[in-house]
Amino acid sequence: MKQVKITYFAELRERSGLDSESFSTDSNSLADLYLELKNKYAFTLDPAITQVALNNEFASMDGSFEDGDEIVFIPPVAGG
Amino acid sequence: MFQISSEPLDVRALSAAIVGSSSGALVTFEGWVRDENEGQKVESLEYQVYHALATSEGKKLLAETLKKFDIHKISAVHREGHLAIGDIAVWIGVTAGHRGAAFDACCYIIDEIKNRLPIWKKEHYTTGPSSWVYCSDHEHHDDHNDSHHQDSIKIDESEYYCRQLELPDVGIEGQQKLKEAKVVVVGAGGLGCPALTYLATAGVGEIKVIDHDTVTTSNLHRQSLFTSANLGENKAHAAKKRLLAMNPLIDVTTVSEALSAENARSLIAGYDIVLDCTDNLKTKYILNDTCYLSGAPLVLAGIHQWQGVLHTFLPKTSETRENSGCFRCLSQEMPADDCVGSCIDSGVIGVIPGLVGGLQALEALRLILTSSAPTSATHSALIDLRTLSVVKIKRKRNFACPLCGDSPGITDIWPETYEIESNSDSIAEFEIDYEDFRKQSNDFVALDVRSLTQRSATDAITDGFTKDMRHIPQTDIETFRALGDEQKYLLVCQHGISSRHLAATLQAAGQSNFYSLIGGLTKVAQQSAN
Numbered sequence: 318m319k320q321v322k323i324t325y326f327a328e329l330r331e332r333s334g335l336d337s338e339s340f341s342t343d344s345n346s347l348a349d350l351y352l353e354l355k356n357k358y359a360f361t362l363d364p365a366i367t368q369v370a371l372n373n374e375f376a377s378m379d380g381s382f383e384d385g386d387e388i389v390f391i392p393p394v395a396g397g
Numbered sequence: 398m399f400q401i402s403s404e405p406l407d408v409r410a411l412s413a414a415i416v417g418s419s420s421g422a423l424v425t426f427e428g429w430v431r432d433e434n435e436g437q438k439v440e441s442l443e444y445q446v447y448h449a450l451a452t453s454e455g456k457k458l459l460a461e462t463l464k465k466f467d468i469h470k471i472s473a474v475h476r477e478g479h480l481a482i483g484d485i486a487v488w489i490g491v492t493a494g495h496r497g498a499a500f501d502a503c504c505y506i507i508d509e510i511k512n513r514l515p516i517w518k519k520e521h522y523t524t525g526p527s528s529w530v531y532c533s534d535h536e537h538h539d540d541h542n543d544s545h546h547q548d549s550i551k552i553d554e555s556e557y558y559c560r561q562l563e564l565p566d567v568g569i570e571g572q573q574k575l576k577e578a579k580v581v582v583v584g585a586g587g588l589g590c591p592a593l594t595y596l597a598t599a600g601v602g603e604i605k606v607i608d609h610d611t612v613t614t615s616n617l618h619r620q621s622l623f624t625s626a627n628l629g630e631n632k633a634h635a636a637k638k639r640l641l642a643m644n645p646l647i648d649v650t651t652v653s654e655a656l657s658a659e660n661a662r663s664l665i666a667g668y669d670i671v672l673d674c675t676d677n678l679k680t681k682y683i684l685n686d687t688c689y690l691s692g693a694p695l696v697l698a699g700i701h702q703w704q705g706v707l708h709t710f711l712p713k714t715s716e717t718r719e720n721s722g723c724f725r726c727l728s729q730e731m732p733a734d735d736c737v738g739s740c741i742d743s744g745v746i747g748v749i750p751g752l753v754g755g756l757q758a759l760e761a762l763r764l765i766l767t768s769s770a771p772t773s774a775t776h777s778a779l780i781d782l783r784t785l786s787v788v789k790i791k792r793k794r795n796f797a798c799p800l801c802g803d804s805p806g807i808t809d810i811w812p813e814t815y816e817i818e819s820n821s822d823s824i825a826e827f828e829i830d831y832e833d834f835r836k837q838s839n840d841f842v843a844l845d846v847r848s849l850t851q852r853s854a855t856d857a858i859t860d861g862f863t864k865d866m867r868h869i870p871q872t873d874i875e876t877f878r879a880l881g882d883e884q885k886y887l888l889v890c891q892h893g894i895s896s897r898h899l900a901a902t903l904q905a906a907g908q909s910n911f912y913s914l915i916g917g918l919t920k921v922a923q924q925s926a927n
């Protein structure tokens with residue numbers, strides 16, 4: 318079990334109703350973690366079109382993460 | 398001859414240069430630095446000159462004077478830089494056949510230099526702080542074609558920019574850089590209006606506004622360039638009028654067609670910086686690819702409710718870009734436009750695009766004024782304006798990126814690249830048309846899944862359909878789960894997008910009894926109107 322801090326941005330924030338949370342997971346990749354959350358909060362966006370930042374650097378959804386990491390999921394933002 | 402000199406003046410040599418055997422008179426004027434101004438003791442003095450303008454205006458003035466008076470030769474020199482008490486700040490010499498014309502011409506020139514030339518003087522007082530003052534009340538005639546601008550009010554260039562000239566990072570040189578800069582702003586909406594305002598008033602010499610939309614009432618609360626007088630007008634045209642009213646010293650050109658894969662390259666050709674202020678992802682990708690391929694910096698932004706993102710992508714020729722990637726590097730696939738909420742669906746308060754659009758202008762100004770790459774060229778900013786937090790996320794080039802990766806597939810702008818199969822084009826099995834629904838409406842329980850605010854904003858037109866409908870906001874996923882998998886439900890939202898996503902999520906979880914109304918209430922209203 319890994320414990321990570323997840324921050325939700327834009328639409329994901331709106332759907333989860335959370336700015337951020339501490340989350341326990343067995344997921345290995347960031348994509349798996351996202352899918353776990355997508356199911357929990359009924360996110361509509363595919364991981365392929367969602368951006369992710371790991372410890373303040375953009376990362377690949379295929380990448381892994383470690384206990385204690387800070388993760389931000391960032392959907393495409395098109396309002397203007 | 399007109400000159401700006403940073404060296405002390407050699408008065409003898411200056412006189413000698415204009416005296417000839419036919420001259421009956423030489424009149425010279427020397428303006429000296431004195432030790433007092435309006436009661437304050439002056440220690441020394443500093444002149445700053447807006448070179449390009451001062452030199453061209455000075456030459457024009459001397460040519461005019463030669464025509465106006467019966468004189469032979471003129472020479473005028475103005476100092477710049479640091480001067481001590483007793484130094485000569487300005488020298489004028491006129492030769493003529495007769496003394497009267499020479500005196501008159503000399504008087505005329507010194508008056509006009511004070512009136513017309515963009516020269517500032519900073520007096521260092523023995524007591525108190527120093528300050529920049531104008532040499533006179535300028536009445537400078539700029540070389541813009543006034544008929545080109547709607548109003549013919551003369552604005553003095555040096556006075557207009559005087560507050561920002563004080564700023565150490567701007568100064569005379571910076572102001573000249575701004576004047577020579579050419580910036581394209583794509584989209585004159587919530588982000589575009591503040592971005593354009595600050596680019597124009599900072600003195601960016603040439604601005605192109607691209608927008609195909611017209612001003613509507615629902616734009617006015619956030620699109621600060623427009624008033625009710627602009628309703629129905631093309632946004633680019635309305636923006637141009639307003640911008641020139643704010644700063645008649647710049648040039649604004651307009652494009653009232655939408656930016657597309659076909660015209661993107663030609664629309665940004667010749668411009669130094671591109672601002673993406675659009676509200677759709679397709680255009681953002683077209684701009685990302687076009688700017689990358691044509692080597693123009695791109696400042697791209699988006700907002701969602703109280704949050705915004707800001708990316709600055711520098712051209713591939715610069716060192717930073719090689720390391721910091723492009724917009725395509727950030728996600729694996731280009732999303733279809735209907736997958737994310739727009740301002741229409743999610744709501745927006747004017748100050749949010751106001752601030753984020755203002756930051757876009759700031760990015761552009763920094764790119765113009767400073768030669769070194771800003772931090773933002775390697776970091777994107779996630780801005781949360783509810784909590785006033787800005788998180789900078791470091792970018793890196795994605796080796797697999799189809800545009801800037803190691804073996805790129807996108808090497809030119811092809812329209813097909815941007816024809817993403819939108820989910821809305823193919824109808825899912827769980828989507829039902831309004832007409833079909835009406836035929837079998839007894840089998841279904843319809844649920845209104847819009848947010849509360851969307852309901853109150855749009856109920857008037859479709860009241861008959863939604864009046865008795867049970868309301869469960871789309872975000873309340875647990876309530877939908879609790880509805881089980883027996884009774885057939887029709888999910889209804891504003892445009893049929895949220896309801897489709899919701900139905901898809903529930904279907905995927907085994908609740909195959911949930912359906913979505915195609916096109917949502919917007920389509921119901923259209924069909925009822927027909």
Ligand SMILES: [Zn+2]
Binds near residue numbers: 723795799801802
């Ligand atoms: Zn890239």
